[in-house]
Amino acid sequence: MAFKLKIKPTVGAAPASAGAFAAGAALVQSQTGPRPEKPVRLNLDLDPATHRRLKIAAIDRGISVAVLVRQAIEREIS
Numbered sequence: 001m002a003f004k005l006k007i008k009p010t011v012g013a014a015p016a017s018a019g020a021f022a023a024g025a026a027l028v029q030s031q032t033g034p035r036p037e038k039p040v041r042l043n044l045d046l047d048p049a050t051h052r053r054l055k056i057a058a059i060d061r062g063i064s065v066a067v068l069v070r071q072a073i074e075r076e077i078s
Contacts, residue, residue: 046054058068 054065058065
């Protein structure tokens, strides 16, 4: 028996700017109020060869893969 998932698009005003969109994208119910912001988890797929090269680059620098990726993202968006 096959099931079809029906997803209704949400209707609302478009964000005023890219900054407004990005600011709202990371907020979830658990992040409201006086608590400090939680980090947002990012998942991505890499081919095995790229993953190996990434791990080797992190080891060569004496840092974790997570730190290496965060640094690369910061460099790219700064």
